[in-house]
Amino acid sequence: METKFTETQRFTQWWLWVIxxxxxLIPIYGIYKQMFxxxxxxxNPTSNIGLIVFFVTILGLVIxxxxxxxxxxxxxxxxxxxxLPFSSKEILWSEVLTAEVIDYGFVGGYGVRLFTNYGTVYNIKGRIGLHVVLKSGDEFCLGTQKPDELKMLLNKLTILEV
Known part of the structure; x- marks a missing residue:
């Protein structure tokens, strides 16, 4: 087994994309109805410019x-x-007190969640993640869709340190 774990997650939940x-589609329909x-x-219709601004805002959110x-x-x-595009960090093992794969439960949604019981939680989907406590006392959790693979690597790295 390779001593490296990599994972890239994106928002792929079908229900999120339906929403x-x-x-x-709301501003698209409004533009069609009002302008065409x-x-x-x-x-109480807004101006054509207002509809276009609304459309561009929602389009930016989707993108x-x-x-x-x-x-x-x-x-x-x-x-x-x-x-991306919010945060990026590199932590050396010498800075880590503990690292374990846990079920952090529902933390109020997806994305970056501050001030949880696990420090800052970065998640795209699910409720399983790598909980890291640093020697400085800071902690964070990274969501994962590959918990077994991550656990195996953590176990292997622990064996290599001994």
């Missing part, structure tokens, strides 16, 4: 969800992760 695309058919969109990814690497040097 995002559904919300995106000449009928007001709603009981943002598409671009977000959590890339985790664990190897003999330490742990590194990129939660």
């Amino acid at each position: 995002l695309i559904g919300v995106l 058919l000449g009928e007001p969109f709603g009981d 943002g969800f598409r671009l977000i990814k959590l890339h985790t690497t664990v190897d003999a040097k330490g742990i590194s992760f990129d939660f």
Whole structure:
């Protein structure tokens, strides 16, 4: 077995994309109805510029969800992760007090969750992650969809240190 774990996660939940695309269809329909058919969109219609601004905002949100990814690497040097575009860290094993795969439960949603019982939680989906406590007292948790593979690597790295 190789002494390296890598994982890249993206928002691929079908229900999330149904919601995002559904919300995106609202301003598209409004623009079509108001600008192309000449009928007001709603009981108190906004301006055409307002509809376009709404569309661009929602489109930016959809594109943002598409671009977000959590890339985790664990190897003999330490742990590194990129939660693009929000955070990026590299931690050497010499800075780590404990590292274990845990079920952190529901932490209020996906993305970056601050001030949880596990420090900052970075997750894309699920409730399993690598909980890391640093010697400084800081802690964080990285969501994973490959807990067994990560556990095996952590066990192997522990054996190599002895």
